[in-house]
Amino acid sequence: VTTWKPPLRGGTMAASDAHRARARRRWSLLTVPLAAGACVHQLQQSLFVLRSASTRNGSVLVDQPRWLPSKARGPAPLKYDVHGSSADQAKENLKWALKFEAPFVGGQKLWAKLKAKDEVPKKIYIVATTGRQGPGIGEALAECLAYIQPEDGTLIHQRQPNVDYPKSVFDFQVSDKEVAQMSRISAVDLYMEDEDKYRDLETEVIRKFAEKEMNGYPAVIVLGDSALENPQNVEIIKQGLVIWVDTSLEDCWQETQRSGRALSGLVEGQEPTRPPVWAIANGWDGDADDFEGKAEYMEIAGGLRRKYEEYADIRLNADNAEVRANPVWGAGRLVKAMAQHFGFSDKEGEAENYEEEVLEQDLAKFFESARLAKYLPSAKEWCTEQGAASIEEVLENVEELGEALKLKPLEKKRFLKAAESVQEALAV
Numbered sequence: 001v002t003t004w005k006p007p008l009r010g011g012t013m014a015a016s017d018a019h020r021a022r023a024r025r026r027w028s029l030l031t032v033p034l035a036a037g038a039c040v041h042q043l044q045q046s047l048f049v050l051r052s053a054s055t056r057n058g059s060v061l062v063d064q065p066r067w068l069p070s071k072a073r074g075p076a077p078l079k080y081d082v083h084g085s086s087a088d089q090a091k092e093n094l095k096w097a098l099k100f101e102a103p104f105v106g107g108q109k110l111w112a113k114l115k116a117k118d119e120v121p122k123k124i125y126i127v128a129t130t131g132r133q134g135p136g137i138g139e140a141l142a143e144c145l146a147y148i149q150p151e152d153g154t155l156i157h158q159r160q161p162n163v164d165y166p167k168s169v170f171d172f173q174v175s176d177k178e179v180a181q182m183s184r185i186s187a188v189d190l191y192m193e194d195e196d197k198y199r200d201l202e203t204e205v206i207r208k209f210a211e212k213e214m215n216g217y218p219a220v221i222v223l224g225d226s227a228l229e230n231p232q233n234v235e236i237i238k239q240g241l242v243i244w245v246d247t248s249l250e251d252c253w254q255e256t257q258r259s260g261r262a263l264s265g266l267v268e269g270q271e272p273t274r275p276p277v278w279a280i281a282n283g284w285d286g287d288a289d290d291f292e293g294k295a296e297y298m299e300i301a302g303g304l305r306r307k308y309e310e311y312a313d314i315r316l317n318a319d320n321a322e323v324r325a326n327p328v329w330g331a332g333r334l335v336k337a338m339a340q341h342f343g344f345s346d347k348e349g350e351a352e353n354y355e356e357e358v359l360e361q362d363l364a365k366f367f368e369s370a371r372l373a374k375y376l377p378s379a380k381e382w383c384t385e386q387g388a389a390s391i392e393e394v395l396e397n398v399e400e401l402g403e404a405l406k407l408k409p410l411e412k413k414r415f416l417k418a419a420e421s422v423q424e425a426l427a428v
Contacts, residue, residue: 103332107144
């Protein structure tokens with residue numbers, strides 16, 4: 001009889017356990033250098049990202065690494081580098097920065113002069129056909145007038161984050177938005193339900209703005225398209241300075257009929273411009289191809305445009321390419337126009353004749369539409385010789401101008417057709 005005995009500890013099972021233990025130790029020895037190598041590689045990659053961010057942005061690194069999310073600490077660092085990567089680039093960048101600074105410095109000087117004259121109106125009213133130009137230029141003008149240049153002369157595009165600079169104080173309003181805030185329902189619904197109530201609120205907004213004490217700070221309000229239909233509003237704004245931001249009705253129609261599509265490019269994230277309340281109430285919203293609606297819109301907007309021309313103290317041609325590119329350039333032109341309107345002259349002759357500038361803009365647009373831009377210098381000389389001060393005067397003598405320019409037959413045909421189109425636009 002064979003008696004079963006349990007295996008000894010040093011037997012086959014013990015040998016198997018020992019083999020597995022030795023294998024685990026070998027893998028452990030291999031894991032340590034692999035983990036260390038991975039850490040070193042990750043650190044190198046992180047330092048590379050940090051150096052790359054510094055090189056790309058051309059600015060001093062913030063306190064935290066750029067790859068870690070953090071809350072904003074003061075103004076965002078400017079992406080624009082006025083020093084540039086070379087001497088020539090630095091010169092060009094500084095030239096551009098000084099050009100951008102000019103409207104703000106000019107506005108600061110103008111406002112100081114306006115405050116010194118008690119009889120000069122301090123409230124500014126912007127009238128314009130609905131579009132982004134009116135509010136954009138109005139706010140830019142308020143910022144220019146309220147600008148305070150640092151004592152050390154630091155330019156706007158040289159400002160650094162986390163540095164305290166003088167704060168600009170001003171009041172800027174858009175009457176349509178103020179009416180919407182005061183209404184118990186949306187502005188469009190209120191207009192459709194009770195237009196008289198809407199008009200009463202609009203007048204209340206304008207009156208409160210006119211009576212608001214600003215303690216010497218600039219105040220600008222952009223009025224609704226049809227605000228001047230109310231005689232009470234007209235009487236109020238006459239006590240201030242009325243500025244007409246003149247834009248193409250065709251462009252206004254196209255811009256306000258974009259179906260609320262998100263914008264792209266430099267203006268990404270900006271809300272699309274809605275049509276005026278009276279246009280929405282008529283169903284003209286989001287359909288640029290509504291030709292019948294467009295015809296009625298043009299008729300109504302044309303009538304409002306004639307009121308702007310009647311009551312405006314200053315007109316700004318906002319169809320100018322430079323003004324469209326940046327509202328600050330429009331504000332700069334208005335600063336010059338205001339200086340001339342109130343009789344302020346710069347001893348160094350920096351203030352330009354605004355009417356001449358407007359004529360040059362209108363001429364440029366006229367000749368570009370006729371594809372005859374090469375004749376623009378000669379046309380300017382003709383205007384100077386003949387004493388023409390406005391595009392209207394030029395169009396009254398368009399035949400004489402065409403003869404003076406010695407246009408070819410096809411060129412003259414385009415010239416006269418463009419003149420006819422401009423006359424129709426002015427008559428709208």
